[in-house]
Amino acid sequence: MSELPDILGSTWPVIQGPIGSMNSPEMVAAVSEAGGFGMLALGFIRDIDEARSLVNTVRGLTDKPFGANVVIMNPLHREILEVLAGAGVTTVTTSVGQPGDIYPLIHELGMRGLHVVLSLAHAVKAETSGADGVVVAGCEAGGLRSRKPETSTMILVPLVCDHVSIPVVAAGGIADSRGYRAALALGAQGVQVGTRFLVSKESIVHEAWKQTVVDCGDGGTDLLPVGNMMTRAVVTPGIRKLMEDPSVNLEEELLAVDRTKAWETGDLENALAGAGQVSALIRDVKSVREIIEEMVS
Ligand SMILES: Cc1cc2nc3c(=O)[nH]c(=O)nc-3n(C[C@H](O)[C@H](O)[C@H](O)COP(=O)(O)O)c2cc1C
Incomplete structure (x- = not known):
């Protein structure tokens, strides 16, 4: 070994x-x-x-x-x-x-x-x-x-x-x-x-993604559904709103977002900015x- x-x-x-x-x-x-x-x-x-x-x-x-x-x-x-x-x-x-x-x-x-x-x-x-x-x-x-x-x-x-x-x-x-x-x-x-x-x-991730992680505090990420898996991402105000709305199917909403476009433009309000809990320590x-x-x- x-x-x-x-x-x-x-x-x-x-x-x-x-x-x-x-x-x-x-x-x-x-x-x-x-x-x-x-x-x-x-x-x-x-x-x-x-x-x-x-x-x-x-x-x-x-x-x-x-x-x-x-x-x-x-x-x-x-x-x-x-x-x-x-x-x-x-x-x-x-x-x-x-x-x-x-x-x-x-x-x-x-x-x-x-x-x-x-x-x-x-x-x-x-x-x-x-x-x-x-x-x-x-x-x-x-x-x-x-x-x-x-x-x-x-x-x-x-x-x-x-x-x-x-x-x-x-x-x-x-x-x-x-x-x-x-x-x-x-x-x-x-x-x-x-x-x-x-x-x-x-x-090479968009500066807005980096800033979203820098701004993320304690408890600021969650496991969010993607297909038959979960992914950890920052809970932006937009995603928080979707999570709190009982009439919303979160998985469908997240899948409907054009992720590639969101990552390119930095418009991450409803898109998954993947990051770990350790974001809270990154300033x-x-x-x-x-x-x-x-x-x-
Ligand atoms: C945005 C993002 C995308 C990731 N994509 C992959 C991937 O494609 N394949 C993989 O094996 N791990 C992937 N990971 C997991 C990382 O390789 C690594 O194991 C994990 O981020 C370690 O935890 P940390 O984020 O607390 O440092 C990804 C992590 C993040 C944050």
Whole structure:
């Protein structure tokens, strides 16, 4: 079994969490150049040439290690892994799907992988399916969640550490050196950070999205329905109004909004500005280097 520093090869065990298409190649390279582990979000990509172009762009910007998130249920996962292996990427994270379906291939290609889990049962299954480590995401994290009752990082991380022998990465609620040190104290070997990097100078999300997170206070996010999943997002005044109106089907209303347009224009009143509970701790927009240096200080 390898320890996390060996699996990542980065100066610091700080992984950039995938945030969909917002993980631009420039941002991924900036995280890696600053000593973290930059990661492309290739999970939902449907065009292998686009995946190749993204990977090559990052490779052209940094010679430091970086990785990518691969969604197991994506029918292109084999081709994506082959592109990554061909570009010298040695570590990926995997999510959404059965890890047993992908780990033999990851190892065959000479790579290693960390499987993203939201529960103890899935962490144990990931280990028995050959994952080299797990990213354990507590319910305070940004991103997609299940509809089941879920556990916070503070409890889930030590719980998983008690039951698996592979390295554990803590995700959810980590934005600064206090969260980083707490994660290590809980038994994690590293952290995965989403919301804090979303609100960075290098992040390509609209300034209005960054400001919405900066303005978000205690209790300012909630789990909101998207299809058969939930996602954590900031409850804007517009969304609060919809939530409080008993005649409104919130899920239908949220699905009816043109999200891509809202993200492009910054008109987020009724659109999902995805972010974790940790938004309450984020008060400014910093460079990824400033974020990482403060975190590991
Ligand atoms: C807007 C947003 C989009 C996300 N998209 C993805 C994604 O496409 N794939 C994924 O595995 N995780 C996704 N995540 C989860 C992050 O990678 C990361 O695990 C999580 O944000 C960590 O919690 P934090 O937000 O408290 O730092 C997303 C998170 C956010 C905030």
